[in-house]
Amino acid sequence: MLAKRIIPCLDIKNGRTVKGVNFVNLIDAGNPVELAKRYAEKGADELVFLDISATQEGRQTTLTMVHDVAEQLNIPFTVGGGINSVNDVEALLKNGADKISINSSAVRNPNLIADIARQFGSQCVVVAMDAKCINNEWIIHLAGGTIPTRKELFHWAKEVELLGAGEILFTSMNHDGTKNGFANEALSQLSKTVNIPIIASGGAGTIQHFVDAFHIGKADAALAASVFHFEDIEIADLKQVLSTNNIEVRL
Amino acid sequence: MKLVILDYGAGNVKSVQFACKRLGFDAVISNNAEVLKRADKVIFPGVGEASSAMKxxxxxxxxxxxxxxxxxxxxxxxxxxxxxxxxxxxxTQGLGIFDVSVKKFAPTVKVPHIGWNTISGLKTSLFKGVSEASYVYLVHSFYAEKSNETTALTTYGVDYSSALQKANFFGVQFHPEKSGDVGELILNNFLTL
Incomplete structure (x- = not known):
């Protein structure tokens, strides 16, 4: 049976991992290659790197980082952040990224999804959506949730599916950072709306939150950052509990 | 050993090359017919759309x-x-090495099939030392039907061939280069055949 995936997310700036990662015995917590390998050993099914570099030089360093990670890592990884064109995608894939994730550039130019899918296949196109629930409507936001758009989550999800997206990474801005659990109701509605895999993001605080994201939210994968980076939750323990809750995982 | 990875402009050959390197094998990336013919072993990767890749x-x-x-x-x-x-x-008409048709997954399951799924009914030396029901990483929307050339089966809505073999030709639907330790074992089995 297809296993539910656990995906740690790492922020990258100028080719280095940022946000305090707190692993014991890790010589250089800012080294993305070392961190990626450590996560693979811990049982992560996939990794997401989010490039938050603000400059062109920073992005260039990311390409080198992608190459170095691909050289060492034996599980798949996605790179997102600052991707605006088919050329950007090509550079990342050529350096060894398995998938790319686009967010605001897809909102600004939805055809970018179709262009990437046509050239490289739907399997490498993840569309990330940051949405905030306002008056019972899930509104897509840009720039880390600061800029509202006119797009509504479920319509946008349907649209990206038709354009050729291979997966949707849905972050609830209402839940992100709260450690109060994922947006399970919206997740399950999203799963009913489209027939492509959904990655849940935003709100992970406890192991039970992951159980709920899969049972109630019907998510195909769950992504989190700080609970893994600070070792609040060990992936091995998490997967053990998921398994005893009859959720298929790769142990 | 002369190991050649075929690069015909469809997909990420780099990851395969890196995986071979991790196992201690240097691979040449080429699309030259003579280089391919002279190789001791050939890896034929591919990601993307079938008809344009075939073209x-x-x-x-x-x-x-x-x-x-x-x-x-x-x-x-x-x-x-x-x-x-x-x-x-x-x-798309394929190369016809395996007498098998490739079909699209029915919409009763989410498509693409993305993630880790199990392989079972393992046959041939490619799977030497690999346990039944091991997890491998897959990303695809089309599947090869079950046949008498099937050497591994995976279930996703249907039972399909996640590996095939005929004479010197091996095929795997999953990505051994992205399938953790299990994938490395399978790739190593091929490289040391």
Whole structure:
């Protein structure tokens, strides 16, 4: 049976991992290659790197980082952040990224999804959506949730599916950072709306939150950052509990 | 050993090359017919859309070259699908090495099939030391039907061939280069055949 995936997310700036990662015995917590390998050993099914570099030089360093990670890592990884064109995608894939994730550039130019899918296949196109629930409507936001758009989550999800997206990474801005659990109701509605895999993001605080994201939210994968980076939750323990809750995982 | 990874402009050859390197094998990336013919082993990867990938192969007259190779050949993902007789993706005639059709998953399951799934009914030396129901990483929307050339089965809505073999030709639907320790074991089995 297809296993539910656990995906740690790492922020990258100028080719280095940022946000305090707190692993014991890790010589250089800012080294993305070392961190990626450590996560693979811990049982992560996939990794997401989010490039938050603000400059062109920073992005260039990311390409080198992608190459170095691909050289060492034996599980798949996605790179997102600052991707605006088919050329950007090509550079990342050529350096060894398995998938790319686009967010605001897809909102600004939805055809970018179709262009990437046509050239490289739907399997490498993840569309990330940051949405905030306002008056019972899930509104897509840009720039880390600061800029509202006119797009509504479920319509946008349907649209990206038709354009050729291979997966949707849905972050609830209402839940992100709260450690109060994922947006399970919206997740399950999203799963009913489209027939492509959904990655849940935003709100992970406890192991039970992951159980709920899969049972109630019907998510195909769950992504989190700080609970893994600070070792609040060990992936091995998490997967053990998921398994005893009859959720298929790769142990 | 001369190991060649076929690069015909469809997919990420780098990851495969890196994985071989991690196992201690240096691979040459090439689309040159002579280089392919002289190789001891050939890896035939592929990601993307079948009809355009097949066109690229034909454009370089590599379709005949691949079919006539006598050394061990490993097709990965789309590479394996193109080794089949026919694929529904872009109604494409394949190389016909495996007498198998490739079909689109029915919408009763989410498509693409993305993630870690199990392989079972393992046959042949490619799976030496690999436990039944091991997890491997897969990303695909089309699947090869079950046949008497099947050497591993995976279930996703249907039971399908996640590996095929005929004579010197091996095919795997999953990505051994992205399937953790299990994938490395399988790739190593091929490289040390």
């Amino acid at each position: 690229k192969l034909k454009g370089k007259q590599l379709d005949h070259v691949i079919k006539n190779l006598e050394q061990p050949v490993l097709g990965i993902c789309l590479g394996m699908q193109l080794m089949c007789r026919y694929t529904e993706e872009g109604t």
